[in-house]
Amino acid sequence: xxxxxxxxxxxxxxxxxxxxxxxxxxxxxxxxxxxxxxxxxxxxxxxxxxxxxxxxxxxxxxxxxxxxxxxxxxxxxxxxxxxxxxxxxxxxxxxxxxxxxxxxxxxxxxxxxxxxxxxxxxxxxxxxxxxxxxxxxxxxxxxxxxxxxxxxxxxxxxxxxxxxxxxxxxxxxxxxxxxxxxxxxxxxxxxxxxxxxxxxxxxxxxxxxxxxxxxxxxxxxxxxxxxxxxxxxxxxxxxxxxxxxxx
Amino acid sequence: xxxxxxxxxxxxxxxxxxxxxxxxxxxxxxxxxxxxxxxxxxxxxxxxxxxxxxxxxxxxxxxxxxxxxxxxxxxxxxxxxxxxxxxxxxxxxxxxxxxxxxxxxxxxxxxxxxxxxxxxxxxxxxxxxxxxxxxxxxxxxxxxxxxxxxxxxxxxxxxxxxxxxxxxxxxxxxxxxxxxxxxxxxxxxxxxxxxxxxxxxxxxxxxxxxxxxxxxxxxxxxxxxxxxxxxxxxxxxxxxxxxxxxxxxxxxxxxxxxxxxxxxxxxxxxxxxxxxxxxxxxxxxxxxxxxxxxxxxxxxxxxxxxxxxxxxxxxxxxx
Amino acid sequence: xxxxxxxxxxxxxxxxxxxxxxxxxxxxxxxxxxxxxxxxxxxxxxxxxxxxxxxxxxxxxxxxxxxxxxxxxxxxxxxxxxxxxxxxxxxxxxxxxxxxxxxxxxxxxxxxxxxxxxxxxxxxxxxxxxxxxxxxxxxxxxxxxxxxxxxxxxxxxxxxxxxxxxxxxxxxxxxxxxxxxxxxxxxxxxxxxxxxxxxxxxxxxxxxxxxxxxxxxxxxxxxxxxxxxxxxxxxxxxxxxxxxxxxxxxxxxxxxxxxxxxxxxxxxxxxxxxxxxxxxxxxxxxxxxx
Numbered sequence: 001x002x003x004x005x006x007x008x009x010x011x012x013x014x015x016x017x018x019x020x021x022x023x024x025x026x027x028x029x030x031x032x033x034x035x036x037x038x039x040x041x042x043x044x045x046x047x048x049x050x051x052x053x054x055x056x057x058x059x060x061x062x063x064x065x066x067x068x069x070x071x072x073x074x075x076x077x078x079x080x081x082x083x084x085x086x087x088x089x090x091x092x093x094x095x096x097x098x099x100x101x102x103x104x105x106x107x108x109x110x111x112x113x114x115x116x117x118x119x120x121x122x123x124x125x126x127x128x129x130x131x132x133x134x135x136x137x138x139x140x141x142x143x144x145x146x147x148x149x150x151x152x153x154x155x156x157x158x159x160x161x162x163x164x165x166x167x168x169x170x171x172x173x174x175x176x177x178x179x180x181x182x183x184x185x186x187x188x189x190x191x192x193x194x195x196x197x198x199x200x201x202x203x204x205x206x207x208x209x210x211x212x213x214x215x216x217x218x219x220x221x222x223x224x225x226x227x228x229x230x231x232x233x234x235x236x237x238x239x240x241x242x243x244x245x246x247x
Numbered sequence: 248x249x250x251x252x253x254x255x256x257x258x259x260x261x262x263x264x265x266x267x268x269x270x271x272x273x274x275x276x277x278x279x280x281x282x283x284x285x286x287x288x289x290x291x292x293x294x295x296x297x298x299x300x301x302x303x304x305x306x307x308x309x310x311x312x313x314x315x316x317x318x319x320x321x322x323x324x325x326x327x328x329x330x331x332x333x334x335x336x337x338x339x340x341x342x343x344x345x346x347x348x349x350x351x352x353x354x355x356x357x358x359x360x361x362x363x364x365x366x367x368x369x370x371x372x373x374x375x376x377x378x379x380x381x382x383x384x385x386x387x388x389x390x391x392x393x394x395x396x397x398x399x400x401x402x403x404x405x406x407x408x409x410x411x412x413x414x415x416x417x418x419x420x421x422x423x424x425x426x427x428x429x430x431x432x433x434x435x436x437x438x439x440x441x442x443x444x445x446x447x448x449x450x451x452x453x454x455x456x457x458x459x460x461x462x463x464x465x466x467x468x469x470x471x472x473x474x475x476x477x478x479x480x481x482x483x484x485x486x487x488x489x490x491x492x493x494x495x496x497x498x499x500x501x502x503x504x505x506x507x508x509x510x511x512x513x514x515x516x517x518x519x520x521x522x523x524x525x526x527x528x529x530x531x532x533x534x535x536x537x538x539x540x541x542x543x544x545x546x547x548x549x550x551x552x553x554x555x556x557x558x559x560x561x562x563x564x565x566x
Numbered sequence: 567x568x569x570x571x572x573x574x575x576x577x578x579x580x581x582x583x584x585x586x587x588x589x590x591x592x593x594x595x596x597x598x599x600x601x602x603x604x605x606x607x608x609x610x611x612x613x614x615x616x617x618x619x620x621x622x623x624x625x626x627x628x629x630x631x632x633x634x635x636x637x638x639x640x641x642x643x644x645x646x647x648x649x650x651x652x653x654x655x656x657x658x659x660x661x662x663x664x665x666x667x668x669x670x671x672x673x674x675x676x677x678x679x680x681x682x683x684x685x686x687x688x689x690x691x692x693x694x695x696x697x698x699x700x701x702x703x704x705x706x707x708x709x710x711x712x713x714x715x716x717x718x719x720x721x722x723x724x725x726x727x728x729x730x731x732x733x734x735x736x737x738x739x740x741x742x743x744x745x746x747x748x749x750x751x752x753x754x755x756x757x758x759x760x761x762x763x764x765x766x767x768x769x770x771x772x773x774x775x776x777x778x779x780x781x782x783x784x785x786x787x788x789x790x791x792x793x794x795x796x797x798x799x800x801x802x803x804x805x806x807x808x809x810x811x812x813x814x815x816x817x818x819x820x821x822x823x824x825x826x827x828x829x830x831x832x833x834x835x836x837x838x839x840x841x842x843x844x845x846x847x848x849x850x851x852x853x854x855x856x
Contacts, residue, residue: 048443074445082443088436090501099433102426103445111426151444300662302606302669351845355661356604360795361844364837367792375831382830485788489673496666529680529784536673543667544656 001026001186002047002078002155007056009046016042018210020056024155024188029181031201031218032190035231038207040190041083044159047188048080049073061154075103077154081147081161085140087132093119094128096143100150118150122176138169145173149180156180158189162196174199198222206230250423250503254416257504261409265402274401280507280514281408282469286487287494287506288415289462294492295500296422297455298435299354303362304463304491306344306369309482311337311464315471316385317378326396330468337464338457340369345456349449354438363488370483384478387471396472404473411465412507418458419503431455432501463491493535497542499551508550513538575704576821582706584817585714586776590790591797591809592721593768598795599804599853600728600741601761603653604661606668608794609787610675611766615641615773616782617679620688623777629692630774631712637770645766650759672787679784687783694778709778716775717813720768721806727764728806737761741804796840802853811851815839 002024009017017039024030032040045051047058049070057066060078074080079100088096097115098108105111119125122142127135132143141161148156158177162170174196181187191197197204197218204221206214208230214221221227261281268274286308294300311333318324318332344365353361373379391399398404422428430451433441438448471477481487498509516538520531542549590612597605618637622628628636648671657664698705728734736757739747748754797816801808816836823832843850 050439050442070442071445071447074443079445080443082440086437086440086443088433088440090436091432095429095432099429099441099446100444102429106426108424108426108429111429147440147444300665302665347841347845353844353848356598356602356665357799357844357848359604359665360792360799361841363792364796364840364844368834368837368841371831371834371837375828489669492666529677532677533674533681536670536675536677539670539673540652540656540667543663543670547658547663 001061002188003057003059004047005057005059007043007046007058008054009042009051010054015210017046017053020207020210020212022205022212022215024186026186027181027184028202029177029187029189029200031197031204032188032207033192033194033197033204033221034207037209038230039210040207041159042210043207044080044157044190048078048157050080074151077152078157079148079151079153079155080157081144081159083159083163085137085144087135087140087143089131089133091132092129093124093132093135093143093146096132097124097146097150100147103151115146115150118146121149121179122146123172137164138166141165141169141173142176145176149185153185155186155188158187160190160192162191162193170196194222250420254420254503257507258409258413258416261412265405271401274405276514276518278401278405278408278473280511281405281412282466282473282510283490283494283513284507284510285408285411285415285469286463286466286491287498287510288412288419289459289466290491291495291500291502291506292418292422292462293452293455293459295495295502295505296419296428296435297431297452299452299456300359300492301362301456301459301488302359302492303364303366303488304459305483305485305487306362306366307337307341307460307463308467308470308487308491309366309369309373309477309479310340310460310467312467312471312477312482313373313379313385314464315468316387316477319387320385321378326472327394330396330465333464333468334461335464337467338461341456341458341460341463342453344460345453349452349456366483366485366488370479373479373483380478382479384476384481387475389475397475404469407472408469411469414465415462415506416503418462423503427451427454435501489535493539495549497538497549499549502549502551505549505551512550572825573822576825577818578701578704578706580818580821581814582710582714582817583821584814585717585810586710586772586780586813587790587793587797587817588810588813589713589717589720589772589775590769591794591801591813592717592724592806593765593772594794594798595765595801595804595806595809596724596728596737596761596768597765599798599802599809600737601758602661602741602803603649603657603758603762604665604668605653605762605765606665606791607648607672607675608668608765608769609789609791610672610679611641611645611787612769612773612790613679613782613784613787614644614675615766615770616777616780616786617683617688618770619773619777620690620782623690624688630690630777633774634771637774638767641770641773642763642767644763645769646759646763648766649762650755653762654755654758672791676784676787683784685784687781689781690777692778707779709775713775713779716771717810720771721810724764724768724806733757733760792840793836796836796843798850799848800839800843800850802850805850805852808850808852 005021007017007020034040046053049068052067065073094112094115097118098111101111101114105114116128119128122145124142124146162173170193177200201218204218205212206221206227213226214224264277265274290304314333314336315329318329319326348358348361374382391397393403430446433446434448434451442448494509495506497512499505516534517531520534524530594608597603615637619630619633622633653667656667694708697708699708699711736752740752740757797809797812801812819835820833823835
């Protein structure tokens with residue numbers, strides 16, 4: 001469904017993403033993890049068209065989308081959410097979601113109705129007529145999700161959707177994401193909450209210093225010495241493995 | 248769909264006004280209130296609904312005004328046709344300014360400044376060109392027939408501006424109940440989020456500024472027909488730009504009735520100022536300035552926002 | 567050969583006019599260029615300063631060049647007060663609000679001036695008002711030469727303040743990272759007000775240097791506001807040297823424009839440049855890329 005090939009981006013002298021290549025298959029939930037500053041958000045920006053790559057290609061459903069503007073990519077079915085939520089503050093929850101719905105629906109009534117349905121799926125139906133600015137963090141995260149869902153996406157890019165949520169809220173969102181995938185949407189998410197990554201992802205990709213250093217099932221990734229060193233520093237893998245052997 | 252009934256009601260109330268008001272003074276008051284309300288509604292489309300604050304809306308107004316005046320005087324074009332043509336030229340200038348500004352990503356103060364610069368460029372051009380009468384301006388000869396878009400009875404002008412007001416309200420209603428309007432407001436709130444949902448931000452803003460420019464062009468024509476005179480300062484000077492933005496800010500940005508409310512309120516303030524301070528040049532404008540500052544400080548949602556809050560409190564809902 | 571004889575004086579004149587424009591723009595460079603306070607009242611504040619210098623001369627016989635110690639602190643206080651108690655309060659931190667508040671202030675100031683002082687232009691006649699300096703290619707009026715020198719000095723002083731003083735550091739910190747600056751104890755309302763005050767004080771200095779070769783009238787602010795913003799953006803937001811250079815460029819543009827297109831049409835060059843800069847290179851000549 002999504003194919004990234006040799007993607008690179010530098011900001012001034014800083015190489016944010018270097019020769020990254022991977023694929024996401026239809027119907028799977030793939031997770032992108034890595035320490036802070038690894039380049040995850042930049043990668044998301046590149047894939048969704050908010051940042052232009054210096055080199056490389058991105059193919060979505062067989063079609064080359066490299067360099068297309070963000071709104072065109074969204075219209076093709078590749079939709080992202082934002083790490084720092086970006087609600088339409090003065091619009092109501094319903095009106096917020098309706099903007100997403102309008103990608104496929106031209107009529108106002110239809111869009112508003114579809115918005116209410118989507119809101120129900122994420123549990124926001126109690127707040128439909130509240131201004132979005134009044135939502136809590138958890139509410140805003142759900143709103144991000146709902147708006148993206150309303151566009152009827154094929155591939156959903158979720159950017160740290162669990163950041164700032166308490167354990168109960170995380171469990172709820174994990175359930176929602178599973179349901180979304182079961183409904184036919186492919187998902188690529190980046191996360192710091194490892195518990196959620198373990199529960200959700202079929203495949204995990206690890207980014208460090210702009211480069212893809214590991215790829216595989218979550219369990220294997222967790223034990224991969226390169227991944228451990230990326231998070232904990234050089235030599236940590238030896239110490240960890242050593243401890244595991246003795247303890 | 249919301250708001251439609253309210254608009255019909257307001258228009259119905261305004262329709263018989265010339266027969267209810269027996270004084271020329273109040274009829275003129277009503278005409279001026281509706282006129283400024285219309286200009287404000289034009290600005291409101293780009294500034295209130297779209298969130299792009301233009302400080303140079305005179306560029307569109309003046310172009311419409313001069314289109315009307317020049318075509319009538321130099322080419323003998325029918326004044327009513329000029330009304331339509333002024334909307335076209337106003338819209339074209341809007342599209343031009345928008346195409347340049349939005350394609351280059353101008354927002355916030357940069358956008359305000361570039362619109363100011365465009366208005367000034369037009370003013371200088373009008374001031375220097377022969378066919379616009381240069382600094383002296385243009386005067387439309389008096390010929391008060393309806394066919395000539397001049398009315399011996401003020402009521403004629405009242406109905407024209409009422410018609411334009413209806414047009415403005417219809418467009419505002421459309422923005423509140425359509426996909427284009429929803430996208431425009433999304434762009435106002437958060438451009439990146441809108442983009443991520445498939446909204447073509449540049450195209451949406453372009454639609455808004457073209458519409459806004461066309462309406463200002465209509466307003467310019469009305470001015471020319473009502474006052475029978477236009478010059479570069481009236482057409483492209485800061486007075487029109489300021490009036491156009493002051494009205495919806497006072498009345499309520501991004502609402503259909505805000506500009507009308509704001510215009511009526513400001514007309515009252517204007518008359519009050521003239522009555523108490525006489526014809527002291529400048530003082531009534533000082534009052535406008537003070538109102539603007541106070542509104543931004545204490546009532547950024549304008550009178551309409553205040554009305555909404557009060558209505559909610561009356562209905563007993565808290566928070 | 568003949569062309570040069572007309573061009574050179576025009577350019578030289580443009581340079582001195584440009585220095586005057588730069589003087590006005592220097593304060594705005596600090597206010598808008600550094601701190602992004604969109605001050606639409608800049609022109610009307612200049613007008614107030616001009617009237618201040620005028621009345622000091624007309625009523626008390628104080629020579630404009632000697633009025634510095636009175637006008638500059640007064641204008642500083644005015645600027646500080648306006649930012650601290652009006653603009654800062656009403657702005658709620660949003661660009662659009664600040665634009666509108668300063669616009670409102672400019673309307674108030676201009677029309678109060680119109681009411682109190684009428685629309686008659688006020689000029690002063692100083693002993694040196696008509697003396698000229700011989701530059702070989704042209705004679706330039708003494709006040710204009712003084713204004714040029716004054717502009718360079720003030721630009722230098724501003725640069726020193728920004729680079730060498732604690733206040734300057736605080737201003738730069740606030741401009742770069744408002745939250746972080748406040749976290750380390752910089753009082754945002756106070757520093758913004760100090761900057762605004764300094765910017766307006768520059769207008770006071772500009773007025774002292776301007777009046778001998780210019781005039782005061784309530785509408786004069788209009789002409790200067792747009793030109794000042796043009797210079798600030800052209801020079802590169804926040805660069806004082808850039809504002810100087812930008813002022814010179816604008817002055818020469820106006821002068822040459824007037825030469826080739828006539829007095830009124832000639833001014834169009836300035837605004838076309840402004841539009842071009844805003845569209846194509848909004849960081850200006852010396853500004854940093856955002």
